Amino acid sequence: MANLITTSGLCKQYGASMGVKDLDLAVPEGVIYGFLGPNGAGKSTTMKMLLGLARPTCGTITVFDKQVNRKNRLAILKETGSLIESPSFYAHLTGKENLKIISTLKELPDNEIDRVLKLVRLEDQKNKKAGQYSLGMKQRLGLAGALLGNPRLLVLDEPTNGLDPAGIQEIRELICSLPHSFGITVMVSSHLLSEIDQMAGHIGVISKGELVFQDRLSVLHDRSESCIAIRTLNNQAARRVLSSQGVSCQEEGGCLLIPKLSDHQLAGHFLQFLKEDIGVVRIEERKKTLEDIFLELTGMAVNL
Known part of the structure; x- marks a missing residue:
């Protein structure tokens, strides 16, 4: 072109x-x-x-x-x-x-x-x-x-x-x-x-x-990377379960952030939560917005 x-x-x-x-x-x-x-x-x-x-x-x-x-x-x-x-x-x-x-x-x-x-x-x-x-x-x-x-x-x-x-x-x-x-x-x-x-x-x-x-x-x-945000009634116990299954996670704003997984993999983790009596109250997929990527590119935490 x-x-x-x-x-x-x-x-x-x-x-x-x-x-x-x-x-x-x-x-x-x-x-x-x-x-x-x-x-x-x-x-x-x-x-x-x-x-x-x-x-x-x-x-x-x-x-x-x-x-x-x-x-x-x-x-x-x-x-x-x-x-x-x-x-x-x-x-x-x-x-x-x-x-x-x-x-x-x-x-x-x-x-x-x-x-x-x-x-x-x-x-x-x-x-x-x-x-x-x-x-x-x-x-x-x-x-x-x-x-x-x-x-x-x-x-x-x-x-x-x-x-x-x-x-x-x-x-x-x-x-x-x-x-x-x-x-x-x-x-x-x-x-x-x-x-x-x-x-x-x-x-x-x-x-x-x-x-x-x-x-x-x-x-x-x-450049954006999707992740899964999970909120439970016991994030500490949920994090322990995920770590034991080899899933890396971090906590942010009361939610556990884990890499994007298949539906089958997520279902397996939630089944384990159920066995451990850990209630799941929210799950959502998160993706960086254009603004997130822009701020990373410029290194500027500004109000646009």
């Missing part, structure tokens, strides 16, 4: 600190690439450099097989839609009038405005002034502007900010449909792990400006 975006040794320095350090991104064509990291990790800075809005301290960026520089920047931007940080609009103009300005600059027909307004479900609010839009509506209007002209690449920085749960689901479904329905490659950043988990097929994890993981999302999930 060919890469639509490639960076090599990409760095951005602010004074004595490195906002982005030696970043080697590889975004395949035709996928949703999730760019995941906590706030301040360097996601927005990286996306600004991809779009030519910030100049790299060192390193190279290639988009559409063209190196991002002054010579190629406009040609790249003609095929790129973007929404970086909070969208900005003329408050005294309607949503449709704001999109008209963008479409005029891109030399697009007027029916393109109606198409993107329908995609983001703002067609009933198109004649309302943007200054009267809610934060979520402004976010959707920004996404509509990014979709004008059906770009090959869409770069979205935290696109679900300010949306209610229903709005988040709508935008998520729209983003997920873009590669298949319109052939658009999407690079979407977020600090919300659950959002990336439900949208992206490929993922890059950034921490303190450095890329700590990059691969298919399925590869990241493969």
Whole structure:
């Protein structure tokens, strides 16, 4: 699979600190690439450099097989839609009038405005002034502007900010449909792990400006290990029984954690519990979430 975006040794320095350090991104064509990291990790800075809005301290960026520089920047931007940080609009103009300005600059027909307004479900609010839009509506209007002209690449920085749960689901479904329905490659950043988990097929994890993981999302999930959590009326006795049968376990939160076993093996252990008069009150399978794996990768016990 060919890469639509490639960076090599990409760095951005602010004074004595490195906002982005030696970043080697590889975004395949035709996928949703999730760019995941906590706030301040360097996601927005990286996306600004991809779009030519910030100049790299060192390193190279290639988009559409063209190196991002002054010579190629406009040609790249003609095929790129973007929404970086909070969208900005003329408050005294309607949503449709704001999109008209963008479409005029891109030399697009007027029916393109109606198409993107329908995609983001703002067609009933198109004649309302943007200054009267809610934060979520402004976010959707920004996404509509990014979709004008059906770009090959869409770069979205935290696109679900300010949306209610229903709005988040709508935008998520729209983003997920873009590669298949319109052939658009999407690079979407977020600090919300659950959002990336439900949208992206490929993922890059950034921490303190450095890329700590990059691969298919399925590869990241493969790192998780299932276990069985058992709660009994006598964990000490249950642990003794399990140890005598060669099962390693540890206690956490009032439960005994043992490796994932077959149903037949579990039934044998529970039969022994019954013989020892040990009551079992709860059993469940536990698996590391994407957040658990992310925190292990970055070594950061932070509240995301």
